[in-house]
Amino acid sequence: MPILLVHLNTFLISTHYNPFPLISDSQNKTKKMEGLQNGNSTDATVTTSLQTAPPSSSKLTESLKxxxxxxxxxxxxxxxxxxxxxxxxxxEVSSVISSLPDSSDISQYDAVQHLNSLVSRLQGLKRKLEDGSRAERLQAQRCRARLEHLESADGENISEWNNTRLKRILVDYMLRMSYYDTATKLAESSNIQDLVDIDIFYEAKKVIDALHNKEVAPALAWCADNKSRLKKFKSKFEFQLRLQEFIELVRSENNIQAVIYARKYLAPWAATYMKEFQKVFATLAFTSNTGCEIYKVLFESKQWDYLMDQFKQEFCRLYGMTLEPLLNIYLQAGLSALKTPYPNISFCFCLDHFRFCYEDDCTKEDPLSQESFRKLAMPLPFSKQHHSK
Incomplete structure (x- = not known):
């Protein structure tokens, strides 16, 4: 188990996520060539090793990034x-220790009864520990399976390995798009359950469904379970949930209960988020059908959509996930090489930014001739290539 943790820590520390590794590596090589021209022998050695590396090995390394x-x-x-x-x-241990009575002030019968109660509690703790141990072994097995999967990538089976990766990416996309059943069936049919994160997304699904139904209890429970991590991230998600509960009390015209709720749950956050606290507390002087735009927006249903989006961001950050689906990231990495400002492209002004438009005679073999791909490529920089491949 410790060896597994060491391997994982080493990989996560040494690997820096970069959605466009080819671009950054190209820039690094350019800098090293500049060092060679300036007489830097160390850079010259590194540059030579990069140039002489086997193409297949280099390509695989880029892929693993x-x-x-x-x-x-x-x-x-x-x-x-x-x-x-x-x-x-x-x-549990703290509770057991604190419940131990003073032996001088207890009868033999009471002592026996108390010991029986302690034995029962400790047996319950044992069952919890066994369940926790099974969960730990399951997670360790999943980490080990993924390490072995990455180590199995080589030039001989790269086609099969890429096929498995494609299925992983599709499962990730389906889970993010809420196609849970389809994602589960694909993972089971491909035997890649240990290589995907279905159970984690199901955990998020419970909170998202509750927020969709305008319930905050599951989200607050999730915040309590991850309180230390969220505090480390300086997250305000729990505060926003509390604000929404306060708003719902005001909406139902239960102002007295709203004040009691604010004193108990919002007051501890007031020093940190005073402006938001004052703004929401002022809704006590208004009704949910107020015409004042500043407070009217607080009663709109889109606030629940905002909470769902906020939860997804916090959830991804908690587990180290990308905010964008992996499928989008891989496609954008490829589209960034195809997006050129030269042939068959005209520029037109749209709102506050420029966008690129393909002319009618653009070849249909180019992915950017499709509207869906153009949307993905919109925020990407133009490639330095003069022609799309």
Whole structure:
């Protein structure tokens, strides 16, 4: 187990996620060539080794740079499971110790009854520890399976390995788009359950569904489970959930209960988020159908959509996931090489920024001739190539 953690830590520390590794490596090589011209022998040695590296090995290395999330997610889940089990043990043991009576002030019968109660509680703790141990072994197995999968990538089976990676990317996309059943069936039929994060996305699904139904209890429970991590990130998601609960009390014209709620749950956040606190608290003087635009927006249903988006961001950050689906990132990495400002492209002004438009005679073999691909390529920089490939 410690060896597995060392391997994972080494990989995660040494691997820096970069959605466009080919671009950055090209820039690094340019800098090293400049060092060679200036007489830097160290840079010359490194540049020579880069140029003489086997093409297949170099290509595989570039490909693995995009696999940061692949190991990071199960590793974070593994650490979370360990922390949860540790908290359970600390809480139960502390409770047992604090409940021990003074032996001088208790009868023999009461002592026996108390010991029986302690034995029952400790047996319950044992069952919890066994469940926690199974969860830890499952997470460790998943981390090990992913390490072995990455180590199995070589020139001989690269086609099969890429096919498995494509299925992983598709499962990730389906899970993010809420196609849970389809993602599960694809993972099971391809036997890649340990290589995808279905259970983690199902955890998020419970919170998202609750927020969609305008319920904050599951989201608050999730915040409580991850309180230390969210505090480290300086997240305000829990505060926003509390604000929404306050707004719902005001909407139902239960102002007294709203004030009590604010004193209990919002007051601790007031020093940090005073402006938001004052703005929301002022809704007590208005009704949900107020015409004042500043407060009217707080009662709109889109606030729940905002909470769902905010949860997704916090969830991805907690597990080290990318905000964008992996499928989009891989496609954008390829489209960045195809997007050129030269042939068959005309520029037109759209709102506050320029966008590129393909003319009618553009070849249909070019992916950027499709509207969906053009949307993905819109925020990307133009390639330095003079012609799309």
């Amino acid at each position: 995009l696999e940061h999330q692949f190991l990071r997610v199960p590793f974070e889940h593994y650490k979370k499971t360990i922390r949860t089990n540790h908290r359970i043990v600390e809480k």
